[in-house]
Amino acid sequence: MSKVNRERPYARALTKLRDAGLRPTRQRLTLAKLLFDGLDRHVTAEILHEEASARNNSVSLATVYNTLHQFTDVGLLREVVVDSGRTYFDTNTTDHYHFFHEEDGRLEDVPLGDVEIASLPAAPEGKAYSRVAVVIHVKDAD
Amino acid sequence: MSKVNRERPYARALTKLRDAGLRPTRQRLTLAKLLFDGLDRHVTAEILHEEASARNNSVSLATVYNTLHQFTDVGLLREVVVDSGRTYFDTNTTDHYHFFHEEDGRLEDVPLGDVEIASLPAAPEGKAYSRVAVVIHVKDAD
DNA sequence: GTGTTTGCAAAGTGTTTGCAATTTA
DNA sequence: TAAATTGCAAACACTTTGCAAACAC
DSSP states (O other), rough: HEEEEEEEEHHEEEEEEHTTTTTOOHHHHHHHHOOOOOOOOOOOOHHHHHHHHHHHHHOHHHHHHHHHHHHHTTSSOOESSSSOOOEEEOOOOSSEEEEEETTTTTEEEEEEOOEEEOOOOOOOOOOEEEEEEEEEEEEEEO | HHHHHHHHHHHHHHHHHHHOOOOOOOHHHHHHHHHSSSSSOOOHHHHHHHHHTTOOOOOOOHHHHHHHHHHHHSSSSSEEEETTTTTEESSOOOSSSEEEETTTTTEEEGGGGGEEEEEOOOOTTTTEEEEEEEEEEEEEEE
């Protein structure tokens, strides 16, 4: 049973990489295992870099950046902009929104169905919608 | 008549600063005149710095940054996050949303009434809403 | 073996800060 | 003249890049 628990994340990561056409290198596997653990995650390059180091699977920060962008390019991740000066990557690539916790800079998913947008303005002349980003800023209640 | 046209922006800028309790220095007046020209503007520090220089009213970039933050602190401006790595400041401090033009990084106001949000999720336990940011990304239509 | 990937260190952006000189009230 | 403000240059945080060494197939 311990064998199964150890191997499932590895198999999942391997499949993700193979399907995306990315060589399953040690570094990519390390990061993929950290990212695609089954839960929706929101990470910065620095956090992911630290997590890899903490597991004795160090990946250089430059490679973490490069890998996050590669994963984004092939659709495994999505970039989220909530903070100028820090880039967040989201493992949930489906349409959805976010809570942004102002106190600690944490992001939390809000399912698409939890926000009902009844009307939107027409797109400007010659323009088409690309996507609608909704960030609900929350802070500690009094 | 030319006199009136030249002086009105100056008077408006002066009033803005006085009301905010900021000393009307040459630099603040220059930036206030550029910002509060009656239209809603979305600027970065670099753009504003260039505009001041172009009018032979140079303000050092450090002062532009400091001034934008001071204006924000006293409520004359609002910060908008749409792009990690670049801070935009908005002269429209009322509640409203934005179009973000993906091609050129330009921001455009969307009046509050043009977006109707019929429902929102409950704020997480112990949290309260701070504000809801809506950014409608648009791109050139085919 | 050959092309891909990695890691380092250097460079690049956008932004902030310490402090002496200047300006404002 | 006392306190606030400015501008410079240096420091900063985050990110990207060039290139030689290491790796995957």
